[in-house]
Amino acid sequence: MSSSQNTQSLAEPRARGVFTACVLSNDPLCPKHYRIRLGMKNFPPSHPGQFVNIQCTGCRGRGVCDHADAQALTWSQTPRPRHPTGPETIGRIPLLRRPFSLAGRRDMTDGTVELDILYRVVGPGTNWLCQRKTGDEIDLLGPLGNGFAIREDKPLAAVIGGGTGIGPMIYLAESLSSAGRDVKAFAGARTVSALPLTEEQKGFFEITTDDGSLGQAGMVHEAFAQWLERDRTAEMVVYACGPEPMMKAVADICTPSGIECQLAMERHMACGMGVCQGCAIKVKTDEPPGWMFKLVCKDGPVFDAGELVWE
Amino acid sequence: MIDLSVDIAGVKLANPLMTASGTCGYADEYADFVDLSGLGAFVTKSITPAPRPGNDYPRIVETRAGLLNAIGLANIGLEAFCAEKIPLLERLGVPVFVNVAGASIAEYVSVIERLDDIEVVSGVELNISCPNVAEGGIQFGTDREQVAKITAAARKACRNKILIVKLSPNVTDITAPARAAVESGADALSLVNTFSAMVIDIETRKPVLANRTGGLSGPAIRPIAVYMVHRVWTEVAKDAGVPIIGMGGLQSTRDAIEFLLAGATGLAVGTATFVNPACLTEIRDGIAEYLEAHNHSSITEIIGTVR
Ligand SMILES: Cc1cc2nc3c(=O)[nH]c(=O)nc-3n(C[C@H](O)[C@H](O)[C@H](O)COP(=O)(O)OP(=O)(O)OC[C@H]3O[C@@H](n4cnc5c(N)ncnc54)[C@H](O)[C@@H]3O)c2cc1C
Ligand SMILES: Cc1cc2nc3c(=O)[nH]c(=O)nc-3n(C[C@H](O)[C@H](O)[C@H](O)COP(=O)(O)O)c2cc1C
Ligand code: FES
Numbered sequence: 001m002s003s004s005q006n007t008q009s010l011a012e013p014r015a016r017g018v019f020t021a022c023v024l025s026n027d028p029l030c031p032k033h034y035r036i037r038l039g040m041k042n043f044p045p046s047h048p049g050q051f052v053n054i055q056c057t058g059c060r061g062r063g064v065c066d067h068a069d070a071q072a073l074t075w076s077q078t079p080r081p082r083h084p085t086g087p088e089t090i091g092r093i094p095l096l097r098r099p100f101s102l103a104g105r106r107d108m109t110d111g112t113v114e115l116d117i118l119y120r121v122v123g124p125g126t127n128w129l130c131q132r133k134t135g136d137e138i139d140l141l142g143p144l145g146n147g148f149a150i151r152e153d154k155p156l157a158a159v160i161g162g163g164t165g166i167g168p169m170i171y172l173a174e175s176l177s178s179a180g181r182d183v184k185a186f187a188g189a190r191t192v193s194a195l196p197l198t199e200e201q202k203g204f205f206e207i208t209t210d211d212g213s214l215g216q217a218g219m220v221h222e223a224f225a226q227w228l229e230r231d232r233t234a235e236m237v238v239y240a241c242g243p244e245p246m247m248k249a250v251a252d253i254c255t256p257s258g259i260e261c262q263l264a265m266e267r268h269m270a271c272g273m274g275v276c277q278g279c280a281i282k283v284k285t286d287e288p289p290g291w292m293f294k295l296v297c298k299d300g301p302v303f304d305a306g307e308l309v310w311e
Numbered sequence: 312m313i314d315l316s317v318d319i320a321g322v323k324l325a326n327p328l329m330t331a332s333g334t335c336g337y338a339d340e341y342a343d344f345v346d347l348s349g350l351g352a353f354v355t356k357s358i359t360p361a362p363r364p365g366n367d368y369p370r371i372v373e374t375r376a377g378l379l380n381a382i383g384l385a386n387i388g389l390e391a392f393c394a395e396k397i398p399l400l401e402r403l404g405v406p407v408f409v410n411v412a413g414a415s416i417a418e419y420v421s422v423i424e425r426l427d428d429i430e431v432v433s434g435v436e437l438n439i440s441c442p443n444v445a446e447g448g449i450q451f452g453t454d455r456e457q458v459a460k461i462t463a464a465a466r467k468a469c470r471n472k473i474l475i476v477k478l479s480p481n482v483t484d485i486t487a488p489a490r491a492a493v494e495s496g497a498d499a500l501s502l503v504n505t506f507s508a509m510v511i512d513i514e515t516r517k518p519v520l521a522n523r524t525g526g527l528s529g530p531a532i533r534p535i536a537v538y539m540v541h542r543v544w545t546e547v548a549k550d551a552g553v554p555i556i557g558m559g560g561l562q563s564t565r566d567a568i569e570f571l572l573a574g575a576t577g578l579a580v581g582t583a584t585f586v587n588p589a590c591l592t593e594i595r596d597g598i599a600e601y602l603e604a605h606n607h608s609s610i611t612e613i614i615g616t617v618r
Contacts, residue, residue: 015343016343016344017343017344018344018587018589055586055587093375093376094373095373095376095377095378095529095530095582095586096373096378096585096586097585097586141344141587267368267369268369268371268372269371270371270373270378270380270582270585271334271584271585272585273340273341273344273585273588274336274340275334275335275336275340275341275584275585276333276334276371276380276382276585277333277365277370277382277385278370278371278380278382279370280365280366280367280368280370280385281368282368292364293364293365293385
């Protein structure tokens with residue numbers, strides 16, 4: 001999480017870059033949320049909590065790889081499009097890339113990679129994304145940011161996702177489980193029709209809805225607190241992503257009990273690469289005035305709950 | 312072979328493409344995405360004498376075809392810059408221009424004096440879109456006399472490097488500060504910086520940015536930037552033999568050619584690199600293709616040739 005580890009020397013292999021991804025599927029999970037599955041010829045190592053920046057504009061033509069089976073993909077040989085020198089066309093809308101957390105990754109035997117992203121349609125960028133069809137190509141930059149820190153010394157992990165924040169928690173829960181660790185997973189949503197989980201995934205999570213339409217009625221941090229009181233058995237680490245009030249509530253449960261709590265934060269971003277200084281977040285320091293700014297895209301998005309200054 | 316090299320007041324650039332200050336970091340932040348040794352020059356984030364935390368959040372908001380920012384010159388400060396970033400800049404292998412900012416003339420001078428002995432630095436770019444705190448907060452760049460004063464002071468401090476003055480576009484007549492800068496010793500001009508602007512959230516009825524206002528960049532400002540470059544070129548810079556580094560919404564080869572025709576010798580790209588850092592070298596190659604297709608052997612043949 002320190003900022004210095006991101007300063008890569010020029011000679012080291014590239015840990016991130018711009019990639020062309022092929023849409024394998026793009027299906028609604030509930031009326032507002034979609035899960036898009038992307039096939040990539042290759043992709044650098046990534047960790048739960050990291051994100052990618054998608055260029056939600058233009059279209060790299062359809063039908064270059066119109067099978068949903070990653071093994072059978074034929075990869076487009078067309079180079080990245082050149083900048084046209086002809087008359088000015090309609091402006092790129094949206095202008096900037098949009099950040100999305102990775103919600104899953106599968107590495108295939110032939111070296112290709114499948115990435116999942118779970119997203120909520122809120123504006124022009126996500127609206128563009130939800131219209132992509134199987135076989136469309138997408139321009140993706142990443143992986144960006146730092147993932148959740150895995151604690152070898154803590155046998156139990158609680159994973160808490162709220163709303164769209166459930167996405168990165170699926171990736172985290174999957175990789176913790178496949179590493180043989182004990183995981184307790186919670187997912188919360190306003191109502192059942194806003195819960196972005198597949199039927200299969202629903203079985204893995206302890207579910208709460210505000211209106212009680214599925215699982216326990218109430219907020220997800222309340223379910224977590226009840227479980228903690230009842231069943232907490234071992235030294236544990238807590239991971240959460242969701243709306244800021246939910247993450248603050250989780251932090252307020254963990255901090256007094258001395259439980260380590262890592263949160264994936266969000267800020268509006270222009271670059272995602274640590275150059276624009278747009279995604280500032282306040283963290284505590286010992287020196288006056290007692291806080292400083294860090295960058296969510298480069299120093300985060302995962303922060304230790306104890307480090308954050310809540311506003 | 313097409314000759315893309317340009318001369319910025321004696322500094323030889325392999326091609327005109329450079330990074331716009333504040334949009335490409337201090338040194339090698341983009342190294343994973345673009346071959347930085349293929350740039351004409353690297354321009355750093357604004358450096359101030361002491362570190363600055365910058366403005367409160369939110370600092371950025373996207374607008375139609377534009378980006379509004381109020382970063383507040385957040386930077387690591389002169390000492391950390393020299394200790395941590397200069398060694399990285401030395402490895403880039405391209406000329407480096409360090410952008411300098413301050414709240415008083417003395418602050419600018421102190422940064423320039425320190426940079427003047429550092430070998431890898433080829434030039435200093437004065438960001439004069441800062442309020443002069445010592446003189447009641449008037450922006451240096453919007454007042455003719457302030458531009459003259461700060462340029463003259465910087466000129467004295469800047470003995471071994473070229474002096475580039477980066478103009479603020481927030482003026483009625485862009486040729487006035489341009490002329491003041493040239494008459495006071497600027498070796499080159501860069502324009503434009505961002506346009507003062509505001510976005511209001513209609514539900515909360517408050518400005519979106521914590522700073523209330525910010526600077527607009529991106530494709531939305533390009534035609535105004537091209538116009539300003541053209542006016543400064545024809546009315547001030549051409550006769551004075553002062554090259555212009557053109558920027559503002561530059562996004563594609565087409566836009567780059569437009570700036571060159573308007574009178575720019577150098578080209579800087581800011582906001583567009585957030586989407587694709589490699590556009591810096593893609594545009595460079597696109598210019599060569601354009602020149603070849605139009606039977607030119609050197610880029611200098613088209614500079615300022617709008618009919
Ligand atoms: C590190 C990170 C990870 C993210 N992961 C996901 C994810 O996995 N799934 C998902 O659906 N969304 C995620 N987001 C939020 C997502 O980036 C925004 O919803 C998206 O940019 C909106 O774009 P738009 O053009 O559709 O809407 P816009 O019109 O740009 O925005 C619509 C609404 O979304 C808000 N918004 C816009 N940009 C951001 C942003 N960068 N961060 C937060 N809110 C924003 C705006 O304030 C506005 O209310 C993430 C954001 C960050 C910073
Ligand atoms: C996020 C951001 C930060 C910037 N920071 C600086 C800065 O520190 N100093 C400076 O002189 N200009 C700064 N600029 C202005 C750019 O260098 C450039 O003049 C302007 O953005 C227009 O070019 P563009 O449309 O290609 O971005 C900044 C612009 C942006 C978008
Ligand atoms: S989004 Fe640009 S620095 Fe974080």
